[in-house]
Amino acid sequence: DGGITQSPKYLFRKEGQNVTLSCEQNLNHDAMYWYRQDPGQGLRLIYYSQIVNDFQKGDIAEGYSVSREKKESFPLTVTSAQKNPTAFYLCASSPGQSVTQYFGPGTRLLVL
Amino acid sequence: DAKTTQPNSMESNEEEPVHLPCNHSTISGTDYIHWYRQLPSQGPEYVIHGLTSNVNNRMASLAIAEDRKSSTLILHRATLRDAAVYYCILISLSGAGSYQLTFGKGTKLSVIP
Numbered sequence: 001d002g003g004i005t006q007s008p009k010y011l012f013r014k015e016g017q018n019v020t021l022s023c024e025q026n027l028n029h030d031a032m033y034w035y036r037q038d039p040g041q042g043l044r045l046i047y048y049s050q051i052v053n054d055f056q057k058g059d060i061a062e063g064y065s066v067s068r069e070k071k072e073s074f075p076l077t078v079t080s081a082q083k084n085p086t087a088f089y090l091c092a093s094s095p096g097q098s099v100t101q102y103f104g105p106g107t108r109l110l111v112l
Numbered sequence: 113d114a115k116t117t118q119p120n121s122m123e124s125n126e127e128e129p130v131h132l133p134c135n136h137s138t139i140s141g142t143d144y145i146h147w148y149r150q151l152p153s154q155g156p157e158y159v160i161h162g163l164t165s166n167v168n169n170r171m172a173s174l175a176i177a178e179d180r181k182s183s184t185l186i187l188h189r190a191t192l193r194d195a196a197v198y199y200c201i202l203i204s205l206s207g208a209g210s211y212q213l214t215f216g217k218g219t220k221l222s223v224i225p
Contacts, residue, residue, distance in 0.1 A: 004155075035215075042199065042215030043156070058212065090155045099144065099203050101213060103155030 003027065004104035006091050011109045013078065013085060021076045021107045023091035030096040032074035036060060037088040037106075049074055078109065086111050116200045121220045124190045132185040132219055134200030139180050142204045147174065147185050149196040150218070156199065159185065195223045 004025045013019045023032065031050050035043040045058030049068040063082025068074055074093075078085045088108050092101040117135040124130040136145065146161040160167055160174045162183070167174040173186040187194055199218040 033212075040217070042217050043213070044215075045212050048212065088153075092155070099146065099161070100158045101156075103157065106153070106155050108153075 004091060004093055004102055006089075006104040006107050008107060009105070011107055013109060013111050015111070016080045018077055018079050019109070021078070021089055021091075021109070023074045023076065023104060024072055025074075025093045025102075025104075026072060027093060027095070027102065028071070029093035029102070030071070031094045032068065033092040033094075033101065034058075034064070034066065034074070034076045035090045035092065037090060043090060046076065085109055116202060116216060118198075118200055118216065118219045120217065121222065123222045123224060124187075125224050126192060127189050130187040130190045130194070130221065132187075132198050132200075132221065133182065134184070135182045136200070136202055137181045139202055140204065143202040144204070145174065145176060145180075145183050146201045146203055146213075147172070148199045148201065148213075148215075149194075150199070151193075151196045156215070159198070190221075190223045192223050192225065195221055197221070 007022045033048040034046040037043045044060050046064050047055055047058055047066040049055035052068055052071050055066050055068050065077045088106050090106045091104045094101045144161050144163050147159040148156040149159050150156040160169050160172050162174045175184045197218040197220050199215050201213050
């Protein structure tokens with residue numbers, strides 16, 4: 001089945017530790033996105049990528065990093081510089097020139 | 113992107129129609145009106161979108177005011193599975209190849225059995 005997968009479903013981070021969230025899609029979509037959602041809030045854009053080897057900062061990129069070495073994959077690293085990382089992280093993708101975004105199931109990150 | 117205003121919450125009885133309103137008084141001529149919904153602990157899901165004319169699909173209908181300053185998402189028969197947060201989003205097609213969706217807090221729909 002085509003779709004977007006995110007792993008793990010739950011992730012725990014210790015203070016000062018970097019963690020990487022996985023996002024994979026087999027929809028052959030060009031664009032991929034990372035959003036953060038805090039409880040009771042809407043989604044906020046962290047990073048997005050239109051093509052392989054290219055990505056742009058969203059509204060809240062500080063403390064995060066991404067890479068786009070393959071079309072199918074867009075991993076997000078939450079660095080130790082992100083002081084309040086506890087949130088629900090959502091990955092999405094969209095075909096070129098299309099507005100509709102398709103979302104993965106999300107990863108919930110908790111700080112120990 | 114232009115701003116949208118939605119009620120924080122709404123309730124509906126099961127199997128009754130639901131009308132979810134959205135105000136977007138500053139909408140521009142190139143803005144499309146999109147609706148997504150998010151079930152608890154899941155990623156958002158595309159519902160429907162339109163520009164000027166009313167739209168129907170298997171999930172819902174979208175009624176757009178003649179002046180485009182407001183729109184209404186219509187679920188014809190609410191089921192318990194429709195309980196979710198519904199987001200109304202305006203997107204302008206700039207041709208850049210990717211589009212940033214700006215999600216507000218949306219409307220939390222509760223469906224009563």
